[in-house]
Amino acid sequence: MESETAQAQGPEETPMHDFQNGALVTDSTKEPPSKKPRLDDAPASDNNAHNGAPQRVRGLAPVKPEFIVPSSSKTKPEPNTDDAAEAARHEEREGEEKGKKKKKKPTGQNTNRTFGKSQDEKGLCPSRIFSPEFSPGECQWGERCRWEHDLRTYLKEHKRGDLTTFNGVCPVWEAKGKCFSGWKCRLVGSHMTERETADGRKELVLIEDEERKQKARPLVPFASEDGTANLASAEAKIALNRKKAKTPRADAYGSWLEKTSKELEKVIHNRHFGEDGEVESKADETKEGKEENRARYIEPPFLPSEKRRIYFGPETPALAPLTTQGNLPFRRLCIELGAQFTYSEMAMSMPLIQGYKGEWALMKGHETEMLPPAISPGADVVQGYDHSKDLRFGAQIAANKAWLALKATEALSMYSPHLRVIDLNCGCPIDLLFRDGSGSALLEHPSKLERIVRGMNGVSQEIPITAKIRMGTRDNSPNALRVAERLILGGYESSTLGLGAPGVAAITLHGRSRQQRYTKHADWGYISECAAMIKRLNEEKDQVTDTVRDPDPRTQPNGGKVYFLGNGDCYSHQDYDDHVNNAGVDSVMVGRGALIKPWLFEEIQAGQYLDKSASERLSLIEKFARYGLETWGSDEHGVGTTRRFLLEWLSFACRYVPIGILEYLPPNIQDRPPAWRGRNELETLMGSHNYKDWIKITEMFLGPAHKDFKFEPKHKSNAWDGEAEG
Numbered sequence: 001m002e003s004e005t006a007q008a009q010g011p012e013e014t015p016m017h018d019f020q021n022g023a024l025v026t027d028s029t030k031e032p033p034s035k036k037p038r039l040d041d042a043p044a045s046d047n048n049a050h051n052g053a054p055q056r057v058r059g060l061a062p063v064k065p066e067f068i069v070p071s072s073s074k075t076k077p078e079p080n081t082d083d084a085a086e087a088a089r090h091e092e093r094e095g096e097e098k099g100k101k102k103k104k105k106p107t108g109q110n111t112n113r114t115f116g117k118s119q120d121e122k123g124l125c126p127s128r129i130f131s132p133e134f135s136p137g138e139c140q141w142g143e144r145c146r147w148e149h150d151l152r153t154y155l156k157e158h159k160r161g162d163l164t165t166f167n168g169v170c171p172v173w174e175a176k177g178k179c180f181s182g183w184k185c186r187l188v189g190s191h192m193t194e195r196e197t198a199d200g201r202k203e204l205v206l207i208e209d210e211e212r213k214q215k216a217r218p219l220v221p222f223a224s225e226d227g228t229a230n231l232a233s234a235e236a237k238i239a240l241n242r243k244k245a246k247t248p249r250a251d252a253y254g255s256w257l258e259k260t261s262k263e264l265e266k267v268i269h270n271r272h273f274g275e276d277g278e279v280e281s282k283a284d285e286t287k288e289g290k291e292e293n294r295a296r297y298i299e300p301p302f303l304p305s306e307k308r309r310i311y312f313g314p315e316t317p318a319l320a321p322l323t324t325q326g327n328l329p330f331r332r333l334c335i336e337l338g339a340q341f342t343y344s345e346m347a348m349s350m351p352l353i354q355g356y357k358g359e360w361a362l363m364k365g366h367e368t369e370m371l372p373p374a375i376s377p378g379a380d381v382v383q384g385y386d387h388s389k390d391l392r393f394g395a396q397i398a399a400n401k402a403w404l405a406l407k408a409t410e411a412l413s414m415y416s417p418h419l420r421v422i423d424l425n426c427g428c429p430i431d432l433l434f435r436d437g438s439g440s441a442l443l444e445h446p447s448k449l450e451r452i453v454r455g456m457n458g459v460s461q462e463i464p465i466t467a468k469i470r471m472g473t474r475d476n477s478p479n480a481l482r483v484a485e486r487l488i489l490g491g492y493e494s495s496t497l498g499l500g501a502p503g504v505a506a507i508t509l510h511g512r513s514r515q516q517r518y519t520k521h522a523d524w525g526y527i528s529e530c531a532a533m534i535k536r537l538n539e540e541k542d543q544v545t546d547t548v549r550d551p552d553p554r555t556q557p558n559g560g561k562v563y564f565l566g567n568g569d570c571y572s573h574q575d576y577d578d579h580v581n582n583a584g585v586d587s588v589m590v591g592r593g594a595l596i597k598p599w600l601f602e603e604i605q606a607g608q609y610l611d612k613s614a615s616e617r618l619s620l621i622e623k624f625a626r627y628g629l630e631t632w633g634s635d636e637h638g639v640g641t642t643r644r645f646l647l648e649w650l651s652f653a654c655r656y657v658p659i660g661i662l663e664y665l666p667p668n669i670q671d672r673p674p675a676w677r678g679r680n681e682l683e684t685l686m687g688s689h690n691y692k693d694w695i696k697i698t699e700m701f702l703g704p705a706h707k708d709f710k711f712e713p714k715h716k717s718n719a720w721d722g723e724a725e726g
Contacts, residue, residue, distance in 0.1 A: 061673035062663040069675040118640020118706055120184070122158040123147050129182040133204040134197065151183060151204055160636055162189045163703040171626040172634050177212025180226055184635035186703070222418060223367040226630070228328070230393070231364040232415035240355030240411065247353075249459040250406035252301040257402060257451065263497060302458040304503045304557060309385040310421065310464055312506060312563040312587040314580045315376050316340040317604050320567060320591035321396040321423070321468070325652065327645050329627035331393075332366045333620065334594055338601030340373040341392050346425050349399035349408035362395075363416040369393035370418055382559035394421040396468070398428060400437035405452045410459040419463050421505065424453060426483075427470040429514040440470050440514040443479060446486050450494065450502050453487060457503035457557070464505035464557055468567075468589075471526055473514040480509055484530055488537050488562050501556060506563035507534070508589050518592075521670060522568025524583050531584035534564045565589045571596070571669035573603040593669055595652035611660045614683035617653075618700075624649065625701040640706065643698045647711050650694040654687055 056062055125147035127137035133151045148154040162168070163186045170187035173179040179191050183206070191207045216227070223229040239245040312318075319326070319334050321343035331342040344362045351359035372390045375381075395412055399405035409422055426449060428439030435441075442449045449467075456465045467487060471478040487504045489495070509530055511522030538561055566585040570576055571593040579588050593600050598620065603610050628642030657673045659665060678684040685693055691712075695705055 056664070059671060061657050061667065061671040063657065063673050063676045064661050064663050067661040067676045067678070069677050071675050118637050118643075118709070120154075120158050120160065120636050122154070124151070124154045124159075124183055125149050128154075129184060130206065132206070134201070155183070155188075155204075159184070160186065160706075163187050163639075165701050165703060166626070170629075170634055172630050173209070174212070175626075175630060176216045176226065177209035177214075178225075179206070179634060181633045181635040181638065182206060184633075186634055186636060186639055219367045220370045223370065227367045228364050228631075229367055229370050230416045230418045232360045236415045237355035237357055237360055240353060242355075245355075245411070245414075247407045247410045247459075249302055250403070250410045250455075253406055253455050253458050254403045256300050257455065260497070300458060300499075304457040305461060307457075307460075307464045307503075307505065307557050308389060308462045309382050309558055310390065310505055310563070311373075311375060311379065311381045311385055311387075312341075312565060313375060313379050314587065315379070316373055316587050317576065317601055318565065318587060318589045319343065319594055319601075320589045321346055321425070322591060322595065324645070324648055325595055328364060328366055328631050329624050329642075329645070330598075330649060332368060332627050333624055334598050334601060335366070335368050335392065336623075337599050338605045339392075339590075339594070340375075341394065341420065342369055343423060344393070344395045346396045346398055346428060347408075349397050349404040352397065352408045353404070353411055360416075363412065363419075365393040365418070382561050384559055391418060391420040393419065394423055394466070395419050396423040396425050398425040398433060398438045399452065400441070402448070402452045402455050406455045406459050409456045409465075413459070413461045413463055417461075417463070421464045421466045422456065422460055423466045423468055423508075424449075424456065425468055427468050427510050427514075429470070429517050434514065440473055443469060443473055443483055443514070446479075446483050447491055447493070449483065450486055450491055453504055454490075454494075454499070454502040465503060466506040466508070467504055468508040468510070470510045471513045471523065475513050475515050478513065478526060480526070481530055481533055484509070484534060484564075485537065488534065503557045504562060505557040506565065508565040508567055511566065511568040524566065524568070524579060527566040527568075527579075527585065528583040531564050531566070534562055535584060538562060563587075567591065569593075569669050571600070572609065572666050573600075573607055574666045576604050577607075592652070595649065596656050596669070597653075609659050609665065611658060614678065614680060614686055617656075617686060618682065618697075621646070621650075621653075621697065622701055625698075636706075639702050640709065643702050643705065643709070644711070646698050646702075647691070647694050650697060651691070654689055654694070656687070658683060658687075 125136075125139055125145055127139040128149060128151055131137050136149070136151075139145050139149065148158055166174075166187065168187065169190045170179050170185055172181070172185070173187075173191040179185045179188070182188075183192075185191070188206075191209075192204060193207055194202050194204055197203050216225075218225070218227060218229075220229065224231075236245065317339060318341035319331060319339045322330075323345055326343065326345045331339075335342060342365075344365075347359045347362045369392045371392060372387050373392050375387065381387075395416070397405065397408050397412075399408060405424065412419065412422055424442075425433075425439055426442045428434075430439065433439035433441070437445075442452070453465055453467060469480055469483055471480045484507050487502055487507060490499060490501050509527050511524055511527045512518070512520070563586045565587050566579050566583055567589040569592075570579065570588050570590050575593075576588050576590075579585055590600060597612070599610055599612055624646055625642060628645060629638055632638040632641040657667065657671075657676065658678065659667060660679065661676065676687065678687055685697070688694075695711060699705060
């Protein structure tokens with residue numbers, strides 16, 4: 001990497017790096033320890049010079065001259081493909097649902113995002129996977145079975161060779177004392193042995209370590225032996241798929257919504273309807289007319305029950321719901337690094353109520369996410385908050401109709417009850433959801449959004465309901481202030497009927513419009529305005545002058561306090577502290593910043609920058625690989641799945657520019673660096689934008705990729721504006 005040829009290349013042309021026996025070939029330069037630069041002398045603004053240093057150029061990372069790679073030509077960035085990549089999972093599911101019809105030829109930016117097949121040449125029969133060689137289970141298919149039944153033949157001819165990484169020890173067996181992949185494990189040699197039977201034969205058997213199993217006992221009583229929780233049973237998903245699972249609360253609430261819809265129509269348009277449905281006359285707008293409107297009020301079948309109280313504060317940074325990247329291993333890594341709240345990837349309501357296993361798998365959480373968050377002893381919590389019952393994991397769903405959201409919410413409360421909150425996505429900008437009327441499209445229909453939130457509160461039992469919104473759908477027409485006020489107090493027409501507040505417990509505002517997608521800077525000035533309004537509403541709820549809109553205590557969640565979180569462009573502890581102290585938000589939700597450097601949560605806790613060395617960052621990648629094998633299995637399929645999601649994360653992690661090579665701080669998430677080289681070969685490798693180098697990094701822990709493995713990166717250029725946030 002020190003050659004003249006390498007120096008003349010930009011980020012897109014970074015050459016692949018060489019490995020010998022699975023190890024990176026580096027120079028002998030000793031890596032510097034973690035540094036903690038101070039910000040005492042940081043420039044007041046981007047345009048001011050610092051101690052004679054050149055002025056900071058907007059949009060360009062200030063890399064020190066000695067680390068810049070001279071380039072004779074600049075590569076023109078290709079169009080940003082992140083929005084299409086974010087929608088890839090949902091488009092893939094939509095294609096599966098329509099698979100019975102004529103297949104449409106794929107078009108667009110991500111048609112080559114195929115990952116090949118990670119599977120054995122011939123699989124081992126399920127009846128043999130966990131059994132000793134001479135004591136196999138009974139195969140239900142008998143002679144018609146197409147799987148291999150001879151264990152030694154499978155291990156010798158059909159199974160790929162064992163990995164040499166992780167010191168040759170299966171990370172699942174090392175952590176749990178038992179490998180859940182059995183003979184299919186790619187490191188099975190570490191937990192198998194050959195014993196002699198009574199008749200003198202040699203038998204292959206699997207080993208379980210009882211001491212490790214005892215140490216790996218679940219942290220919470222409802223977690224399974226593999227350390228996960230909240231996953232719906234197979235029986236529940238089958239019942240949903242066959243429409244045998246009942247949702248009585250959602251059905252009753254849906255019927256009530258239909259009965260009150262005509263009354264709401266009367267209030268909105270001041271109309272009276274005759275028996276034939278024709279308009280007879282306008283309603284009396286006098287005091288008597290208003291009283292008549294109130295008399296029409298129909299009690300809903302379920303008022304929001306005594307919800308579990310929640311808390312957001314400066315010491316509780318949250319990880320945003322991230323499509324694809326917000327998987328369990330990455331969330332587990334962020335929890336370990338200091339994140340206090342996490343969210344599932346955005347799940348679609350229709351697949352949930354249809355029992356689609358891929359969507360329900362998103363609700364699976366790790367046992368560390370089921371523990372209470374770490375909060376300050378003197379935290380200003382709401383009355384009735386029980387910290388021992390609090391959790392760190394919430395679910396996010398998307399829906400375009402009230403009945404869909406209600407049924408999905410009730411299904412979640414029944415089959416995945418260990419959720420901190422159920423969050424309604426009202427901000428996703430991708431076209432697939434927007435055209436369908438969900439995501440950010442709900443911002444254009446605030447009354448519909450209010451009905452959905454109100455209904456979700458009525459059927460979610462003790463789980464609080466929250467919402468994540470954007471500033472609006474168009475740049476010049478922000479309406480988040482009106483939407484937030486409606487979610488807190490309720491609209492005029494519903495308040496006139498005495499329906500009370502919709503019952504939202506917290507609101508998160510992403511400081512961009514739908515039209516912006518993930519470009520330009522987040523508008524924290526607008527977020528601050530919204531925070532001030534919500535604070536005023538929280539303080540003045542008991543002093544509302546309009547008695548028609550006086551909040552009903554029975555409909556007030558969280559003791560009457562609505563928490564407010566900001567989201568967008570948080571990339572350092574300085575950003576976080578500034579937003580909490582000056583924008584007035586209760587906490588900050590971090591998305592892209594955590595993808596680029598997950599130790600951002602560590603920085604927030606420490607209150608200073610951490611200059612992670614390349615080896616420290618590589619250890620985080622190793623942890624992800626270990627957690628991935630624990631989550632998806634250590635067999636060939638699990639290794640392939642772990643590699644795929646690790647590559648997705650590396651497509652963001654490569655954007656990190658070490659603060660040790662910056663001329664001055666703070667860094668900006670939107671800044672793009674010139675072509676640079678690191679302080680050693682490993683740091684240069686981890687900053688490479690060549691996806692073949694990313695594959696090389698995965699091979700350090702997951703072994704050589706399968707011959708059929710393919711990976712087309714989301715980010716084919718230095719287009720840094722994308723974010724896979726729900």
